[in-house]
Amino acid sequence: MRKVITFLKEQTKDGLLPWSAQDATAQRFHLSHAAVELLALQNGLYPARYQRNRNMIQVDEQLRLFQSRVAVIGCGGLGGYVLEELARLGVGQIIAIDPDIFEEHNLNRQILSTPALLGQPKAAVAAERLAQVNPAVTVTAIQDYFCLANGHELLAGAHIAVDALDSISYRLQLAEFCTLAGIPMVHGAIGGWYGHVASQFPGETTVQQIYRHWVAGKGIEQQLGNPSFTPAVVASLEVAEVCKILLGKGEPLRNRKLTIDLLEMEMQEISYAPVPVTLVDAA
């Protein structure tokens, strides 16, 4: 391993390790791209592909992101963007869960969908896309429904769960699972021009309170559908929350919900009474 580290250090210029060097190291020493990136980060070498993160994410923080395991439940409108952004951020292990295949009505907004991929499973397409975007990231693709009963199996080892579901019932199960598993959940939902985001730490009940009046069925998305931009906005806010929670930085949307109206360009914040819980270190 010392040889590998020396080889990596030799190719580091101005504190940055070019991708070509990561790739050459993987080939030469028969290592995975994940193993090479881990070694680089552990030895304080900043992969050049993340250089525009450099002044906001230090090398030890980039290592922390790389050693994090994030589960994304849903690979559709929200999930496609969430997955793309997590991979580009350098989150090292990503679980992509979705039971569905791409259909024509997904094409207006789901970034992973293309006409050529209609009929293909969303989770598998996500894994293929992410392997191209960032070969150092390990993606576990699961073509199955998430539910409370299989949560421990599907989300095994996850440090955080990202809600990209389109069902309120499954979302409430995810909130319950995350509390049982002791992991934070970043919640997002969209409908038409509208969306909202909130982060819930174990023991908190923000998501349950948001859907307190829900009885059955869907929300306004049933009538309005979803355009191309609403999932991108809400997914990006969710990933910002994931990044902050994993790094213990900033102020997550904890005990508060951010509501977004893209038609009137208004944002509202709703606060929820804090539930007394002990602080959880997501990473």
Add this chain to the structure above:
Amino acid sequence: MKITLKLFATFRNGRFKIAEQELAEGTEVRQVVLGLGLTEEEIGIVMLNGRHGELDSKLANGDTLSLFPLVGGG
């Protein structure tokens, strides 16, 4: 008593964004919802003076009540 009623997203269609409402003392949020022609199932969030509220919260003079529809897509 007087309250300020704010409607959000699709609840504004054919209604208003903000309006002053004259209500009887002790009116509950639910009565305001039904008075707008909305059903309880359509309600996502009830916000009372900036904080999460309930359908059976009692309103008081000077309150600001905000109603948001249910949003659940992904």
